[in-house]
Amino acid sequence: MDGLTEKKKSSQELFKGRIVHLFLDKVLLPNGQESTREVVKHPGAVAIIAVDEDGKLLLVRQYRYPLDSIIFEIPAGKLEPGEDPDDSARRELEEETGYQCREMKKIASFYSSPGFSDELLHIYFTDSLIKKGEQHLDQDEFLEVRAVDLEEAIRMAEDHRIYDAKSIYAVQFMQLRALRH
Amino acid sequence: MDGLTEKKKSSQELFKGRIVHLFLDKVLLPNGQESTREVVKHPGAVAIIAVDEDGKLLLVRQYRYPLDSIIFEIPAGKLEPGEDPDDSARRELEEETGYQCREMKKIASFYSSPGFSDELLHIYFTDSLIKKGEQHLDQDEFLEVRAVDLEEAIRMAEDHRIYDAKSIYAVQFMQLRALRH
Numbered sequence: 001m002d003g004l005t006e007k008k009k010s011s012q013e014l015f016k017g018r019i020v021h022l023f024l025d026k027v028l029l030p031n032g033q034e035s036t037r038e039v040v041k042h043p044g045a046v047a048i049i050a051v052d053e054d055g056k057l058l059l060v061r062q063y064r065y066p067l068d069s070i071i072f073e074i075p076a077g078k079l080e081p082g083e084d085p086d087d088s089a090r091r092e093l094e095e096e097t098g099y100q101c102r103e104m105k106k107i108a109s110f111y112s113s114p115g116f117s118d119e120l121l122h123i124y125f126t127d128s129l130i131k132k133g134e135q136h137l138d139q140d141e142f143l144e145v146r147a148v149d150l151e152e153a154i155r156m157a158e159d160h161r162i163y164d165a166k167s168i169y170a171v172q173f174m175q176l177r178a179l180r181h
Numbered sequence: 182m183d184g185l186t187e188k189k190k191s192s193q194e195l196f197k198g199r200i201v202h203l204f205l206d207k208v209l210l211p212n213g214q215e216s217t218r219e220v221v222k223h224p225g226a227v228a229i230i231a232v233d234e235d236g237k238l239l240l241v242r243q244y245r246y247p248l249d250s251i252i253f254e255i256p257a258g259k260l261e262p263g264e265d266p267d268d269s270a271r272r273e274l275e276e277e278t279g280y281q282c283r284e285m286k287k288i289a290s291f292y293s294s295p296g297f298s299d300e301l302l303h304i305y306f307t308d309s310l311i312k313k314g315e316q317h318l319d320q321d322e323f324l325e326v327r328a329v330d331l332e333e334a335i336r337m338a339e340d341h342r343i344y345d346a347k348s349i350y351a352v353q354f355m356q357l358r359a360l361r362h
Contacts, residue, residue, distance in 0.1 A: 004244040004251055004323050015195050015203060017219040019297045022203055035321040037246040038198040040221060063185040064295040065218040070185055111345045113293040113300055114245040116200045140216040142185050164292040165346040172353040179360045
């Protein structure tokens with residue numbers, strides 16, 4: 001025993017929606033006591049740091065219902081069942097922005113909120129955008145594309161127009177990239 | 182109309198747990214169609230980038246049930262009802278690590294996963310740790326404290342021992358800080 005691990009005693013499915021799959025589990029704690037854990041299972045997601053030929057970062061402006069506000073984020077989306085994250089990243093980039101790319105590489109993966117969810121985000125980078133077609137949005141998806149330079153992205157993070165974890169990560173990544181090049 | 186905003190038609194509470202408060206809402210989309218939104222309401226949380234007198238970053242090693250694995254994170258915790266995030270950050274730092282600090286400042290806030298949750302994370306920084314007491318953990322909380330230098334933190338992010346959004350943010354923050362100083 002490592003003195004940290006918890007052991008599942010039972011699991012109850014409470015809700016299965018389009019995104020959220022909620023479970024309430026009983027667990028055995030390291031000290032032998034019982035507790036409960038609420039777990040939101042999630043299919044995982046991809047997000048893309050996409051830099052255009054002018055060195056600008058692509059953002060999508062989107063209403064987020066849980067926040068009741070419009071924010072700017074890097075292009076992103078949920079994994080489809082069985083979909084490879086690499087394919088998902090190219091699909092989401094094209095659907096949300098109309099851009100394809102020659103090369104794209106995965107630069108990081110991280111959990112959004114490991115206290116209650118298993119949502120894993122895969123972050124990709126591309127600076128070889130090759131063509132602008134049309135957006136192909138989901139039926140219930142509405143967003144606008146904008147390209148901003150690094151200074152503008154930093155300002156947008158400071159004043160909370162950019163306001164979510166993956167997009168703040170992207171701004172930091174771009175800052176580190178600029179300081180190294 | 183901005184062509185992006187969605188309007189709530191009705192809201193159904195599905196589950197109220199210790200962390201997760203789940204709602205299923207009907208919404209009116211910008212195009213006049215209806216859709217549903219799953220929303221996990223969350224009290225918000227704080228996380229602390231705490232640097233000790235040797236310049237090392239404090240991490241807590243903790244089992245995360247939703248991932249079924251042990252990862253290293255920066256100290257963090259949920260807001261108590263009505264609690265000011267500044268107070269929460271000092272409380273969580275002391276509870277999880279036994280450290281207090283002279284000064285602490287908020288450096289960022291961001292949403293963990295704005296597609297389905299309103300969880301807002303407030304990130305604090307301190308490099309004026311003043312005293313090491315005892316941990317005061319919650320009854321169902323088990324963790325170990327470790328201080329690592331920046332090179333080690335970068336390696337830990339690369340090999341996924343550090344594997345969550347707020348802690349990856351912390352590693353990039355420390356990298357940017359080192360490059361500027």
